[in-house]
Amino acid sequence: MTSPTGDQYELALTSEGAHARAVITQLAAGIREYSINGIDLVEPFRVTDSPPMGAGIVLAPWPNRVRDGVWEHAGETQQLALTEPARHNAIHGLLRFTPYRELERGVEALRLGATVYPQPGYRFLLDTEVEYRLAADGLEVTHRIRNAGDGAAPVALGAHPYLRLGETPVDELVLRLSAATHIDVDERLNPVGESPVDDTEYDLRGGVPVGRLRLDDGFGGSLVVDGVVEHSLTAPDGRSVSVWGDEQFRYVQVFTPRSFPGGTAHDDSGTRLAVAVEPMTAPADALNSGAGLRWVQPGETWTARWGIRHRGIV
Structure with a gap:
């Protein structure tokens, strides 16, 4: 039986007494499983399922939403397919339902590729790559986007762990x-402005229990320390898992659905709370605002890196 997410690529690494394991999917180059010594650090889902609520997928050549799927380029209106019809938006780029091809595979690393072909609303030709590599302290992800066309292409990246x-x-x-x-944002979750989080419910810099949060919200102004942006989840016993990105990942989306499928990490019954921490190089509607948007020149390759780290897990 063919999985809804295509081929499954298992990576493994034993280092410093810890056994890391990841399963990457052919569809959307997504992370289906990632664990340390059997402790899940992302929400796993069954091989017989599609990614629930976008779990683990790559968001390219833009993350998040484009209002009405409409933007302007070279004086012409561009109309993208409305892939979030309930809110009349285009969402999460053009590779969400694309099977990637294997470019290079090892025991602890994998490189996949997919092409974005010119199409209505996005008339650019891009060769994209995603490289996953297990390391002693986490999972490292490198994106490369080469403009294979003859005009500058607007590009942004994100992921949905x-x-x-x-x-x-x-x-x-x-x-x-x-x-x-x-x-x-407005009622369709499209940006209408950007505000300081100081003295608001959105100030999460000091830490807030996930159970108190009801978010499908984007954030910016991320602090860069030693070239890295980092957001974390910490358990009561002090163990933590974090999403980090290079200095290009200055935006993040946090989504806390109460209807994520599965009663527990490995139980397919019922629904429950989950938390997505989505690193992004640009916020929603960047094709219109230009915020965080990278214009990749013909023949140029743009590289961006992010990953998942763990602390206190052995």
């Missing part, structure tokens, strides 16, 4: 964001 710490209830995990601004 749902984080967890084994069987620790998600509502007990404390979320800390290094973000100083909140992306204000």
